[in-house]
Amino acid sequence: MDRLKVYILGATGLVGQRYVQLLAKHPWFEIVGLAASEKNAGKTLAQTGWVLEEPPPPHIAEMKIERLDVEKIPRVDFVFSALPSEVAAKVEPQLATRGHMVLSNASNMRMDPDVPLVVPEINPEDVSLLERQRVERGWSGGVVKKPNCTTTILNLPLKPILDEWGIERIHVVTMQALSGAGYSGVPSVAIVDNLIPYIRGEEEKVAAETKKILKTDFEIYVTTTRVPILDGHTEVVYVDTRKDFDPTAVADALAKFKGLPQELKLPTAPERPIEVRPQIDRPQPRLDRWAGGGMAVVVGRIRKLAPRKLAFVVLGHNTVRGAAGNSILTAELLVKMR
Amino acid sequence: MDRLKVYILGATGLVGQRYVQLLAKHPWFEIVGLAASEKNAGKTLAQTGWVLEEPPPPHIAEMKIERLDVEKIPRVDFVFSALPSEVAAKVEPQLATRGHMVLSNASNMRMDPDVPLVVPEINPEDVSLLERQRVERGWSGGVVKKPNCTTTILNLPLKPILDEWGIERIHVVTMQALSGAGYSGVPSVAIVDNLIPYIRGEEEKVAAETKKILKTDFEIYVTTTRVPILDGHTEVVYVDTRKDFDPTAVADALAKFKGLPQELKLPTAPERPIEVRPQIDRPQPRLDRWAGGGMAVVVGRIRKLAPRKLAFVVLGHNTVRGAAGNSILTAELLVKMR
Amino acid sequence: MDRLKVYILGATGLVGQRYVQLLAKHPWFEIVGLAASEKNAGKTLAQTGWVLEEPPPPHIAEMKIERLDVEKIPRVDFVFSALPSEVAAKVEPQLATRGHMVLSNASNMRMDPDVPLVVPEINPEDVSLLERQRVERGWSGGVVKKPNCTTTILNLPLKPILDEWGIERIHVVTMQALSGAGYSGVPSVAIVDNLIPYIRGEEEKVAAETKKILKTDFEIYVTTTRVPILDGHTEVVYVDTRKDFDPTAVADALAKFKGLPQELKLPTAPERPIEVRPQIDRPQPRLDRWAGGGMAVVVGRIRKLAPRKLAFVVLGHNTVRGAAGNSILTAELLVKMR
Amino acid sequence: MDRLKVYILGATGLVGQRYVQLLAKHPWFEIVGLAASEKNAGKTLAQTGWVLEEPPPPHIAEMKIERLDVEKIPRVDFVFSALPSEVAAKVEPQLATRGHMVLSNASNMRMDPDVPLVVPEINPEDVSLLERQRVERGWSGGVVKKPNCTTTILNLPLKPILDEWGIERIHVVTMQALSGAGYSGVPSVAIVDNLIPYIRGEEEKVAAETKKILKTDFEIYVTTTRVPILDGHTEVVYVDTRKDFDPTAVADALAKFKGLPQELKLPTAPERPIEVRPQIDRPQPRLDRWAGGGMAVVVGRIRKLAPRKLAFVVLGHNTVRGAAGNSILTAELLVKMR
Known part of the structure; x- marks a missing residue:
């Protein structure tokens, strides 16, 4: 064409x-x-x-x-x-x-x-x-x-969990990259050897947008922070599910998740929108942000902490998948x- | 003498x-x-x-x-x-x-x-x-x-909250400094422009030790991460309290908290073991880690997210107060x- | 008074x-x-x-x-x-x-x-x-x-060398801290995992001001760069002296150098304006920038590379001694x- | 085959x-x-x-x-x-x-x-x-x-200069990446917000190897430093040439330089072994280290400081072209x- x-x-x-x-x-x-x-x-x-x-x-x-x-x-x-x-x-x-x-x-x-x-x-x-x-x-x-950007990266792994086990509430803490604030957003002297535990307007957006995208109304508690990293937002997520789960099944559901872009084989669609890393110390921004050409999010540390209490870490490239x-x-x- | x-x-x-x-x-x-x-x-x-x-x-x-x-x-x-x-x-x-x-x-x-x-x-x-x-x-x-170190920094603000409002459960995510791993603990090539969402043994210690120190048995969910910062552990904490609270009262209780070292005027005791910062973007490791000579922890972003749902950020110098x-x-x- | x-x-x-x-x-x-x-x-x-x-x-x-x-x-x-x-x-x-x-x-x-x-x-x-x-x-x-700031830090060690051995020419390369550019001077995304080998107007200032301060007219070649460090300018200096020198005598002359502020015991005057470090890997910005309350410059790696060819590294706190x-x-x- | x-x-x-x-x-x-x-x-x-x-x-x-x-x-x-x-x-x-x-x-x-x-x-x-x-x-x-690695990156631009104008002496200051020291070479706590103005054995190697590779015996003065950057060694070079030069001609000679690998069209050979950047603030490690797939060195800030006194900055990927x-x-x- x-x-x-x-x-x-x-x-x-x-x-x-x-x-x-x-x-x-x-x-x-x-x-x-x-x-x-x-x-x-x-x-x-x-x-x-x-x-x-x-x-x-x-x-x-x-x-x-x-x-x-x-x-x-x-x-x-x-x-x-x-x-x-x-x-x-x-x-x-x-x-x-x-x-x-x-x-x-x-x-x-x-x-x-x-x-x-x-x-x-x-x-x-x-x-x-x-x-x-x-x-x-x-x-x-x-x-x-x-x-x-934080919403998109969060919602991708939430989607298959919501569909399969239901979600009652989530607690999220983010560690967000500097590029998320734009070129002049964070002066270097403000962030070298430092982090800033607040990003204006971000927490409200994540909560409201998640409800609109996932068309549901579970409780969302979010704290967003800025860390001295160029690209790649990392999010630690605790999910209270509605049904109990097996963590291996969760890993499996995330790894297998596909959507319409994959079906249609759209050129920018990553083969797997969610990549699950088995290593205990992943995802890491510098090593994982380019997964799927920056279009996949990477999930690791999938843990069952208690019945219906799931934890995981998700990372995505904030200016590619996130923007x-x-x-x-x-x-x-x-x-x-x- | x-x-x-x-x-x-x-x-x-x-x-x-x-x-x-x-x-x-x-x-x-x-x-x-x-x-x-x-x-x-x-x-x-x-x-x-x-x-x-x-x-x-x-x-x-x-x-x-x-x-x-x-x-x-x-x-x-x-x-x-x-x-x-x-x-x-x-x-x-x-x-x-x-x-x-x-x-x-x-x-x-x-x-x-x-x-x-x-x-x-x-x-x-x-x-x-x-x-x-x-x-x-x-x-x-x-x-x-x-x-x-992470336990100590966490437990200081939990103590007055536990005493006054009771605690049902906490969700914690930490962003910990490099010095916590010792001089050769984290190679520079592993952490420049990066973070590592896992610290061996740390999450188990925080949960077990908190129960021993505070002599109570609330639910504790912890995820510990390493960030490219020299000194100062930052912890984002969500607390489900037993009684409902007013966030101003919480800030007040934290700021006024004192213990036996203050009473005894011990030389290393900070005047205020918990300093509460009103600025929305604090605490920050580089700006706040030396509060009270490194012996005070600094708390900020005290928020009421829902009835009996408290959030705050606490920071402490991991090799001073934490060690x-x-x-x-x-x-x-x-x-x-x- | x-x-x-x-x-x-x-x-x-x-x-x-x-x-x-x-x-x-x-x-x-x-x-x-x-x-x-x-x-x-x-x-x-x-x-x-x-x-x-x-x-x-x-x-x-x-x-x-x-x-x-x-x-x-x-x-x-x-x-x-x-x-x-x-x-x-x-x-x-x-x-x-x-x-x-x-x-x-x-x-x-x-x-x-x-x-x-x-x-x-x-x-x-x-x-x-x-x-x-x-x-x-x-x-x-x-x-x-x-x-x-770069001029001041450079001129302090040059002064006793000029007085004792004479200077024919110098080649200088600087590695300058972020704070030298002011609060918004260097965006974080420009400098994380990076350096910038140019600072507008700086090289000309160093050359011209040095001649005015030292009242002499030796050749000066300067390249100034910005590195991801908060405070403390480091400068590598090659000096072609007029008379031949013994490097131990140079170290000694620098360490003993004093001026009118020391004589007058002015409150901000550091006891020794130039501190000489014997360790082979010093000065380092984070470890040495606060020498003499930020008012001393720190010199290390004093080497004789050839007859009348001296090399050293000098570091100073750019917003204290430098400003x-x-x-x-x-x-x-x-x-x-x- | x-x-x-x-x-x-x-x-x-x-x-x-x-x-x-x-x-x-x-x-x-x-x-x-x-x-x-x-x-x-x-x-x-x-x-x-x-x-x-x-x-x-x-x-x-x-x-x-x-x-x-x-x-x-x-x-x-x-x-x-x-x-x-x-x-x-x-x-x-x-x-x-x-x-x-x-x-x-x-x-x-x-x-x-x-x-x-x-x-x-x-x-x-x-x-x-x-x-x-x-x-x-x-x-x-x-x-x-x-x-x-530092030698290779330095010698590539020196070669056409030597061939065309001759070299009497060089003064070099390097700012070298962390990966040059190997995975555990530089602990993170040693280098965050810091630099180290010494690398063991490096200065001697650069001087001796340059003479062997270029088959000449000009004076070489080298100071090597470690900076908080992952990959890419930056080198500031002052060259005293034997014949006088026009800086535009130098830029041209560097940009046109080719060798046997380019003639033979070897698969790893970059099309241009030396890329010349016109922007005044280049080369920069993060932006330029992958030039030519990491096999080209990037030169900028070509300046004539005085008759027969040339200055430039060269950068190369230390573990690709450098290793x-x-x-x-x-x-x-x-x-x-x-």
Whole structure:
């Protein structure tokens, strides 16, 4: 097929760069434009300070960054938005009004009942909310949101546990990577030889979004912290299940879990969305964050602490599965469901 | 009074160096000897690789390290032991048989019913177990243990909560410093840009020791992790209380908590064993680990998540309050209780 | 004597906080006011985000930050300025015109021939330039600058070498701490598991300032880099001397070096401005940066590589000796020279 | 062609794991055996603690580690040795006597006149020393050494400069990665928030080996330091050239430099052995260490400081180009030169 045209908003930030990295080698999609704020407009992408471990391909590196202007964004198949929420809140509805299909990372509108908040392996059916969105908002395009990165990484292993054993409550403590705060989010002098036991707004998002994605209402207690690690959010999870479980069966259910993206063999879908590590000291961010090309979450330390009391540790790449990769996978899903 | 004589076993390791640092300027105690393994015997302390931020005073730096030999340890008031458990298991009983009073950091014997496992602000009365120990073991000396570092830091804030509101169960996740594993414990290539979600034996110790120290039997679920931080263990704690609580009252109870060491004005006792930080992003290891000279634990993020569901974060200096400092405070208690 | 009144400009940045920390316990000086930018004006110091390892004393922590306004700065003995250069360029001359004696960290005016650029142990006589400054600029006050942090740390060991053996040329490579870039200077994602081999403007400053301070014109080749370390600049220095040397004599000359501050026993003067470490793997930033209360530089690895070819490593605390501490020491000098 | 059989000694260390990683996907070579010390013998590779970012392919992960035993090593085309020097000194000559062609990373024998010390782009002709080695030592096999990692990374950019402008002397300061010291080489508590300005034996090796590889005798002054970075050695180099130069011409000569491996299109040869970065703040270890698959060195900050005074910064991946990759490239060269 002809390659589908995509446009990236906020292309110079950490998530924007991941979009570029993943889309530059995508078999279906072709980047036709990059936009960012005034500061970087007019520069080539290479001139804006690329910070990922792998440089962009030359033809992309030389693309000119455009100043974000809703009216100038060409007709494309998908607009990927890595805009900050306050900008997104203004721009994304304008784009949807003009007929654009926006895949957005920004946290605004996530909890709106007519906005799909999608982890493609968990709730692909929620893209059908786009119908309602068009009707209710009078948009010819639409907006699909990816969840908060911590939410996505948490919800993947929760899904098969919920389906098989039920969940009464969870206690979660996260150790989140620096890249989750954006390029200038955490000054180095604040975090060398240190951690920060608080991330603004994060705990509320994880609780609310989990309920929307998993369509259930169990108790959720979350504490989120920032640790001196570049990429990869680690989450320690205690689950009170409804039915008693055998920990080997849990490991098995997680390892075997598949969703619609795997069935449809979408290009960004990891073969196994959840990889289970048998080693007692895993997952570890530096060793496991690139599992499944950054699209798998890695689970370890699955333990039965008491009847109906499960514990495990889950890790995922926060800017791939937790951000750009999840939105790209969702776009692939939309292609197949058209 | 004349200064009391003390001797340090395992003086060249990280905890041994903390003992030296704290005892070198102690108003009651005088270091009269240092012993370590064969490798360092014969060297001066300065030649063995001092790694703390503050060098030892010259007269201590020039002390010769002796090869550990039970028979050659002189008559002293206290022997502080930072020996590894497998060595301690052999040496400490021999010392107690010879009449030495040993304050030990090693994990062996901690759960023996006749061995005091003491956090001086919480269970000072347990030093009376020394009587039973002498009778049952026929020792003229004795062995007092300090708890695992994570346990001590956790138990300090739990104590006033237990006393006032009761505890049904706790879920704990720790983020522990590198120094807790000893000088060679964690290779740098294992932990730069990484964390390790497992510490051998740690979770079992925290659960068992907490029950012994607090003399109660609530449910304890613990996951311990290692993070790239030099000093200071951080613990996120969820407490299901028996009675409902007001979070301000909890903060107040923690901030006002005092124990026998404060009453007795022991030299190593911090004025407030628990410091409560009002800032939403505290405690942080690098900023808070030296509170109360490293002897106070710092609590923040006290939250009421639901009726009878409390959450907080506690931090303590693992080699001061969690190790050497706690044993020195216990020795001071023994002096006053003689 | 009555304590002299001092006022701090830019009190909320990293260097400003060092000023507060060092002046809060100063025997001669008393902080009477703190000013910062609009953003922090009206808050107490404690509310502005204190990030040093030791909290400020309560009476200082509760001081209100004033909005920087030249006309409202009261009559004081010294104004310590940690303002950014572009603000300083405007404000400091206004203050000097109004009669204030300003001790400034900002890089503007450093190379002006009538501006003292002072390391008190090296060129205390240059404070006499204040006379010329008053005459030429018509100021009733004055401005004294401290050199760039890297320059000060480098120049201290160069001084006795220059005096005794002469210097033909030096090659320098620095490994500089994060705090040198200010609180938001280096984002954490830019520096974790990384270094940056360039610091804007730094190499030029080191070369030019060294010539002014040491009043000589040897060849200087400098490369400055940023490394993931909180505090403490390390510099590897190759010196081509004019006369041949014995490395033991060099070590000796450095260790014995003293200046006017030591003679005058100024309160901030370290007993030995240069500490020489015999261990082959020193100086190290974390272990040595607090030598002499942060006011001594530490030298190690003194080697003779060939006739008249000397190498050594020097380390100093960049925000103490390299910034706030050097200016405070200069103020003490001014008190004594009045 | 049939794949050539290779065997890896010391397969469980950091360099051994790089050998496995690079050889597992090599188009010409097939790993037929892995040996390590007693401690790991009998385990599968997966059980011995793999620490690289990318796991080994399953059929390799499941290979059994053999106990190192010279007599049991099968007939293979190449033996890659990542043994520690003291073991290598004993084992490698035994292997060569038995007819094995050993590509060795160990530092013993490097300076022996009949031992090739090869950077394939620089001195491929030196593999002819194997003839002399066979004659003089009576070996039916042979030993080829790769240089010290810092030497290789330094020598690549020096080669075209030497050829075009001549070199009178160099001053070098290195900032070396943790992996260069092996898995347990640098304890984390020694290096967090710190650097160590000394690496045992390193400075002597760089000086001596450079003279052997480049077959010249200019003055070399080297200071080597360890910094808290996982992979990638950075070196700041000042070169006094014999002829004057234009810095653009130097950049050009470096960027165009090619050697025999590029001519022969050897599979591990990077297209450009030296990549020149125009950005003023490069090279940076985390962003540049994987240039050319880890086989290119990256040069930046090329500056003319004075007539015949050149400065630049070079970075290379110490366990790829600096170790395993260089030896594999040498083996490829041997295949082509047979």
